[in-house]
Amino acid sequence: VGQNFIPSSVPNTFAPSPTPAALSSGLNDLFELSTGMAITTGGYVTPKSVWLPAVKAKGLEISGTFSRRQGQMYMDMTFTNKALQHMTDFAIQFNKNSLTSNFSVGVAVKNNIDVFYFSGLIPLNIFFVEDGKMERQVFLATWKDIPNENELQYQIKECHLNADTVSGKLQNDNIYTIAKRNVEGQDMLYQSLKLTNGIWILAELRIQPGNPNYTVRHTPNLNPPNSKLTHIVERFCQ
16 A cells, blocks of 8 residues: 555554564484374365444455465455445555554545545464474484473363374464374373464374374463464364
8 A cells, every 4th residue: 555544643553564465201202203193285264254344444354364385474455335326436544553462453534525544364284384283303302302381271171073184183273293103092282383473383293093182381371362273173073
């Protein structure tokens, strides 16, 4: 967008700028393991939701979602005219944004009627880059050096998928299984991913065959709570 149509009265917290739309025992044997994971493609895309209701935008409704394709983040939107007048001369601007705790991006849309503002919540998996598979030796050394206070552990309930299926689905979202092993009847998946800002996240997923409850342990601790990795795994179990 070549022009700045954001009024000076808009707070500094919304100052759009032109932007294209577009640790565990048993790890000592890690190097001798084979992942044996299925490789699949196509990351999960959250169904579109209404970001700007027509009642708040003089008849213009905007719904959308986010996706990751060919290594790029995309914001996919649908514009619906529910007014009794033509809408033309559309332009769009995005707020300056970075990988912050709320994972939302502010948007301003202008047409021949007015300028409207809304925000979209970006799912955490959209920030997972394609080169997030950590080397095994680096994974082992890094995991062992992580303080316990930097870890988060929780359970995922009622998931009836086996380890290979879960691993394949997670890889679609650039969560890579570094190794898989069996400890006392439990399948242990050791995984890594990297965010767009270069931060690495390491995870351990414990799956007991026949038990629909999984245990996940990862670091660092992610905020806010609704962005935890548990929601990504839970999504596959629904």
